[in-house]
Structure formats: structure tokens, C-alpha cells
Amino acid sequence: EAEVAQSPRYKITEKSQAVAFWCDPISGHATLYWYRQILGQGPELLVQFQDESVVDDSQLPKDRFSAERLKGVDSTLKIQPAELGDSAMYLCASSSGPAEGQETQYFGPGTRLLVL
Amino acid sequence: EDQVTQSPEALRLQEGESSSLNCSYTVSGLRGLFWYRQDPGKGPEFLFTLYSAGEEKEKERLKATLTKKESFLHITAPKPEDSATYLCARGGSQGNLIFGKGTKLSVKP
Numbered sequence: 001e002a003e004v005a006q007s008p009r010y011k012i013t014e015k016s017q018a019v020a021f022w023c024d025p026i027s028g029h030a031t032l033y034w035y036r037q038i039l040g041q042g043p044e045l046l047v048q049f050q051d052e053s054v055v056d057d058s059q060l061p062k063d064r065f066s067a068e069r070l071k072g073v074d075s076t077l078k079i080q081p082a083e084l085g086d087s088a089m090y091l092c093a094s095s096s097g098p099a100e101g102q103e104t105q106y107f108g109p110g111t112r113l114l115v116l
Numbered sequence: 117e118d119q120v121t122q123s124p125e126a127l128r129l130q131e132g133e134s135s136s137l138n139c140s141y142t143v144s145g146l147r148g149l150f151w152y153r154q155d156p157g158k159g160p161e162f163l164f165t166l167y168s169a170g171e172e173k174e175k176e177r178l179k180a181t182l183t184k185k186e187s188f189l190h191i192t193a194p195k196p197e198d199s200a201t202y203l204c205a206r207g208g209s210q211g212n213l214i215f216g217k218g219t220k221l222s223v224k225p
Contacts, residue, residue, distance in 0.1 A: 004159075006159075042205070042216050045213070055210055091160070100147065101167075103148050104150070107152075
């Protein structure tokens with residue numbers, strides 16, 4: 001069964017350091033999403049890609065966060081410098097969309113980030 | 117503003133005790149209503165997508181229904197392995213998902 005892959009699964013870093021997360025979507029899925037989930041809350045969208053183009057990054061803190069999907073396949077999310085408030089689960093999801101009826105998103109296992 | 121509200125925040129059931137979880141959402145520009153299950157420390161697992169009022173979908177002990185303003189996740193004769201957080205999300209205009217805070221379900225044997 002096709003799955004979304006993410007690495008690393010866990011990351012501990014000190015504040016002001018740089019961190020990077022990687023995501024490989026389900027093969028053939030054109031749309032890729034990065035979400036952030038704080039404990040006890042639902043996931044919140046950070047950035048959405050359609051192939052290699054950014055569709056929505058309105059909630060991405062661009063002073064410290066960056067995301068890319070250079071060849072329209074896998075993607076990297078970077079934080080530099082990390083702050084204590086960035087501690088959260090970072091989730092990647094993909095869908096075959098964006099056409100109607102193709103909105104169902106499949107999530108990876110997530111990367112749990114702890115900033116000390 | 118797009119909103120999704122789930123209730124209750126937490127629900128404790130005895131094994132075999134059926135119940136329902138509620139999800140209310142803003143209607144404008146809806147592109148699907150989605151239910152996910154999330155186990156601690158893991159990513160959300162897709163359960164159902166609903167598009168039209170009156171639509172119902174079932175999977176094992178779970179049944180999801182949709183009205184014009186709400187969706188319900190009915191759990192029939194739950195087992196301890198059904199314990200998880202259940203997330204509801206509405207589809208946004210660009211295919212993104214807007215999630216509620218979830219309902220944490222505990223099923224005791």
C-alpha cells in the first residue's frame with residue numbers, strides 16, 4: 001500500500017539552530033501539504049504545493065520557515081533559526097488533486113520536533 | 117472565517133456502549149467533509165469523505181453522516197482498539213483542509 005514517507009521521525013534541537021524535514025508523497029500525487037500540529041489541537045496548514053509551485057503559504061512564518069519542492073516530487077521544510085514555540089508535530093500529506101473529488105489527503109507519520 | 121467545531125472534546129465509553137461524535141462547520145465553499153483517526157504520536161489516518169447532505173459511509177463499527185451544517189461519526193458497539201482522537205476537517209476552496217480540535221475517545225473494557 002502506497003504511503004507518505006517522512007524523516008526524521010524525531011528531532012531534538014537547541015533554539016537558534018537550523019532543522020530540516022523531508023517528505024516523499026505517494027507516487028503520482030500532484031499536491032503536497034505541510035501541516036503543523038500542536039499537542040491537543042488539529043493540524044494547521046503551513047504550505048501547499050501543486051507540482052513544484054506554491055499554491056498557499058499564507059500561514060508560513062517566512063522570516064524563519066522555508067519550503068521547497070524542486071522537481072515536483074519530494075519536499076523539504078526548513079526552520080532557521082528554531083524557536084522554543086516551534087516544538088510541535090510536523091505532518092506531510094499528499095493528494096491526487098486539485099480537481100473536485102480528488103481532495104482526500106493521506107498523511108505521513110510526522111516528525112516530532114522538540115526545541116530546547 | 118472557515119471554522120470547524122467538534123464536540124465533545126473527550127468521550128469515555130464502556131465497551132459495547134454506542135455513541136456519536138459531532139462536527140459542525142461553516143458551509144460556504146465547502147469541498148468535502150473529512151474524518152480522520154489519529155493515534156498518539158502518529159499521523160492522521162483517513163476514514164471517510166462526504167460531499168452531499170444525506171450522504172452516509174460506513175467502515176466496520178463506524179458510520180459517518182452529513183447534514184447541511186453538521187456531520188456525525190456514529191460508533192456502534194465500540195471496542196478498546198477504537199480508542200483514539202477523531203478529527204473532522206472541511207475542505208477549503210483550494211483543496212486544503214481546515215481541522216477541528218478533535219474528540220479524544222476512550223473505550224474501556
